[in-house]
Amino acid sequence: MECHLCGGRGLILRGKKAYLCPVCRQQRLRQRILSLSQLTSQMRDYTFDRFDFRFYSPYIRDGSKGITYCESAKRAVEAAKAFVRDFLSGKAEEGLIITGAVGSGKTFLACCIANAVLEGGREVLFLVVPDFLDQIRASYDEEGGFTEQEILAMAKTVPLLVLDDLGAFIYSEWARQKIYSLLDYRLNHRLPVVVTTNVALEDLEELLGERTISRLIALCRPYRLLVEHDIRMIMRQEKEAGR
Numbered sequence: 060m061e062c063h064l065c066g067g068r069g070l071i072l073r074g075k076k077a078y079l080c081p082v083c084r085q086q087r088l089r090q091r092i093l094s095l096s097q098l099t100s101q102m103r104d105y106t107f108d109r110f111d112f113r114f115y116s117p118y119i120r121d122g123s124k125g126i127t128y129c130e131s132a133k134r135a136v137e138a139a140k141a142f143v144r145d146f147l148s149g150k151a152e153e154g155l156i157i158t159g160a161v162g163s164g165k166t167f168l169a170c171c172i173a174n175a176v177l178e179g180g181r182e183v184l185f186l187v188v189p190d191f192l193d194q195i196r197a198s199y200d201e202e203g204g205f206t207e208q209e210i211l212a213m214a215k216t217v218p219l220l221v222l223d224d225l226g227a228f229i230y231s232e233w234a235r236q237k238i239y240s241l242l243d244y245r246l247n248h249r250l251p252v253v254v255t256t257n258v259a260l261e262d263l264e265e266l267l268g269e270r271t272i273s274r275l276i277a278l279c280r281p282y283r284l285l286v287e288h289d290i291r292m293i294m295r296q297e298k299e300a301g302r
């Protein structure tokens with residue numbers, strides 16, 4: 060499809076001067092960010108109908124809440140589906156924060172949400188937080204590339220933002236500031252966020268700081284995915300047993 064503003068040349072001529080076409084530039088920015096943060100083809104397959112509850116024990120109970128691992132997962136999935144319904148009908152403000160150990164299905168569930176939203180024809184940006192921060196850093200020494208402001212603006216304003224792996228490594232003050240301004244903006248503009256983290260909420264505060272956590276709590280309702288064993292491990296064992 061050709062650009063309606065510049066006819067696909069990427070430039071607009073005004074008198075003797077040529078300007079970069081703002082529509083094309085915006086489009087390129089979008090593609091650039093999507094290609095970096097895009098759901099991989101594997102992640103595109105993580106959908107609600109493929110969410111398997113057998114990894115979540117119907118016997119073992121979550122010490123703090125007294126519900127089984129399976130019930131806890133069911134609550135998270137129900138909340139995720141309800142969120143998608145609300146979002147697609149334009150009334151979601153509150154997102155989710157999904158916590159759980161390594162290999163408990165957090166990214167899987169976040170992808171279910173992202174895919175259902177895409178399926179519904181709405182925009183979503185799926186950011187793997189460590190990669191996203193690297194990307195912003197890279198923008199500093201890249202000439203003619205997109206600026207930090209442009210990259211951040213996209214994450215701030217996209218209708219739905221998924222932050223996968225928040226707190227996956229210790230944050231520098233610089234990184235903390237980026238995450239803070241992102242969440243602050245989205246909170247002020249009532250834009251929802253879906254977050255996954257393998258850091259417990261209590262410990263996340265130490266990593267991200269009080270002001271960020273306070274915003275996160277305001278933006279997202281917490282859910283837990285509890286497993287006895289890393290699902291990757293179970294799948295590996297099943298694969299080997301099947302041979």
Ligand SMILES: Nc1ncnc2c1ncn2[C@@H]1O[C@H](COP(=O)(O)OP(=O)(O)OP(=O)(O)O)[C@@H](O)[C@H]1O
Nearest residue numbers: 109110111160161162163164165166167257290291
């Ligand atoms: N509910 C599920 N149903 C089917 N497969 C699942 C489910 N949860 C996870 N898996 C499988 O297990 C793998 C690991 O899950 P996932 O990446 O979601 O874990 P995670 O909690 O995000 O782990 P990490 O903390 O390392 O990021 C996935 O690639 C997927 O194949």
Ligand SMILES: [Mg+2]
Nearest residue numbers: 165166224255
């Ligand atoms: Mg993950």
Ligand SMILES: [Zn+2]
Nearest residue numbers: 062065080083
């Ligand atoms: Zn154009």
